[in-house]
Amino acid sequence: MADSFDVAIVGGGINGAGVAQAAAAAGHRVLLLEQTALAHGTSSRSSKLIHGGLRYLETAQFPLVRESLRERALLLRLAPDLVRLVPFHIPIYRTTRRRAWQVRAGLALYALLGGGARENRFSKVPRAEWGDLDGIDTKDLQAVFRYYDGQTDDAALTRAVVRSAQSLGAELAMPGRFESATLDDDGCEVNFLESARPRSCRARILINAAGPWVNRVAARVSPSPPGVDIDLVRGTHLLVRGGPRRGIWYLESPGDGRAVFAMPRGEHTLVGTTEAIYEGDPNSVAPPDTERDYLCGILRHYFPAWRGTPPELISAYAGLRVLPRSDGRAFDRPRESIFAVDRGDRPRILSIYGGKLTTWRATAAKVMQQIAGSLPQRDAKAKTDELPLVPD
Numbered sequence: 075m076a077d078s079f080d081v082a083i084v085g086g087g088i089n090g091a092g093v094a095q096a097a098a099a100a101g102h103r104v105l106l107l108e109q110t111a112l113a114h115g116t117s118s119r120s121s122k123l124i125h126g127g128l129r130y131l132e133t134a135q136f137p138l139v140r141e142s143l144r145e146r147a148l149l150l151r152l153a154p155d156l157v158r159l160v161p162f163h164i165p166i167y168r169t170t171r172r173r174a175w176q177v178r179a180g181l182a183l184y185a186l187l188g189g190g191a192r193e194n195r196f197s198k199v200p201r202a203e204w205g206d207l208d209g210i211d212t213k214d215l216q217a218v219f220r221y222y223d224g225q226t227d228d229a230a231l232t233r234a235v236v237r238s239a240q241s242l243g244a245e246l247a248m249p250g251r252f253e254s255a256t257l258d259d260d261g262c263e264v265n266f267l268e269s270a271r272p273r274s275c276r277a278r279i280l281i282n283a284a285g286p287w288v289n290r291v292a293a294r295v296s297p298s299p300p301g302v303d304i305d306l307v308r309g310t311h312l313l314v315r316g317g318p319r320r321g322i323w324y325l326e327s328p329g330d331g332r333a334v335f336a337m338p339r340g341e342h343t344l345v346g347t348t349e350a351i352y353e354g355d356p357n358s359v360a361p362p363d364t365e366r367d368y369l370c371g372i373l374r375h376y377f378p379a380w381r382g383t384p385p386e387l388i389s390a391y392a393g394l395r396v397l398p399r400s401d402g403r404a405f406d407r408p409r410e411s412i413f414a415v416d417r418g419d420r421p422r423i424l425s426i427y428g429g430k431l432t433t434w435r436a437t438a439a440k441v442m443q444q445i446a447g448s449l450p451q452r453d454a455k456a457k458t459d460e461l462p463l464v465p466d
């Protein structure tokens with residue numbers, strides 16, 4: 075392995091993978107450090123949706139939704155074996171908080187933000203077809219809307235992006251644990267453990283894409299770089315036996331009105347997610363019983379078949395969102411990624427906070443713009459909006 079790079083990246087989640095691909099495509103010498111395994115963090119514990127995020131319309135995050143829908147369209151083209159369009163169903167009952175006219179208006183706006191493409195069409199499912207809809211409770215059901223969004227395997231997508239970066243020359247050190255960095259006039263000196271052996275290298279810029287570990291990594295950089303005050307928000311998913319087959323159900327939690335998805339996954343159903351502030355070690359995050367009960371309760375509320383026989387749990391996992399700290403509900407906080415740099419021109423470190431799986435490529439493109447002044451001129455090898463991604 076070389077001992078001098080243009081870009082050194084900490085974190086082999088989707089964001090680190092995306093920056094590795096973008097920097098390598100721009101012709102730069104790239105090192106990606108991942109302490110455990112690719113997508114070991116949040117990028118294997120998401121809801122696995124490549125989506126605009128219909129619910130983000132409620133918090134007026136229009137630019138994010140537009141960007142996400144653009145990226146979805148691109149990924150459907152570049153990664154057809156990893157991202158597929160699936161039907162989503164939204165049931166409206168007499169007691170549902172989001173009324174039919176609101177959902178219709180939201181879907182119309184969603185389609186508009188998506189640029190009127192075919193995949194943005196939506197419709198009302200005729201009453202005569204409700205009997206075919208996965209056994210959803212039809213008592214007091216007033217309407218069912220159908221629209222389309224993307225579904226993926228988040229970890230496989232992350233691995234595909236890293237492979238693409240490697241094919242453009244990026245080097246991967248795994249297990250490669252970032253230990254410390256010292257910033258100087260020309261960039262930084264990076265110390266890490268590669269398969270437990272101490273190593274060091276130089277880089278023009280360090281990208282901190284450590285997800286929930288972002289401020290732990292930043293704390294090991296001297297002089298201390300600027301950061302963002304964050305909350306880690308735990309989201310639980312359960313995989314239960316059987317369940318809906320016709321598409322994804324977009325359900326309103328009867329207790330608190332949050333949106334929860336019930337998603338076919340092979341022969342099973344993935345249901346999630348929850349949102350609770352988490353203060354422990356990111357390595358130890360696990361789904362608590364209360365969140366298992368909450369999610370099972372939602373399945374039983376909407377699917378009478380699960381009222382007699384409770385859902386049989388196959389597995390459960392929890393992931394951590396990185397959200398800017400505030401007093402508001404996690405559900406209402408912005409989902410855009412935020413960058414922290416140590417200086418405006420020629421930064422030596424850039425930390426990525428938050429973001430979405432869907433927007434990894436757009437995020438990486440923005441990172442490249444922000445760090446352009448720190449990097450030498452190189453001959454570009456490819457454009458990331460033209461690089462196909464294939465599963466392993």
Ligand SMILES: Cc1cc2nc3c(=O)[nH]c(=O)nc-3n(C[C@H](O)[C@H](O)[C@H](O)COP(=O)(O)OP(=O)(O)OC[C@H]3O[C@@H](n4cnc5c(N)ncnc54)[C@H](O)[C@@H]3O)c2cc1C
Pocket residue numbers: 084085086087088089090107108109110111112113114115116117118119120121122123124125250251252253283284285286287291307308309310347393394395426428429430431432433
């Ligand atoms: C419950 C939940 C559901 C979600 N659902 C969706 C969804 O359906 N669609 C969507 O678009 N987005 C979704 N998201 C958001 C999305 O999953 C995340 O924004 C994204 O995965 C974050 O990726 P990341 O690369 O920043 O972080 P991570 O995936 O956490 O990657 C960080 C990596 O850094 C590594 N690392 C940490 N410290 C070090 C070190 N010292 N040295 C080397 N490596 C280190 C870790 O091992 C890890 O692999 C969801 C998030 C959550 C929590």
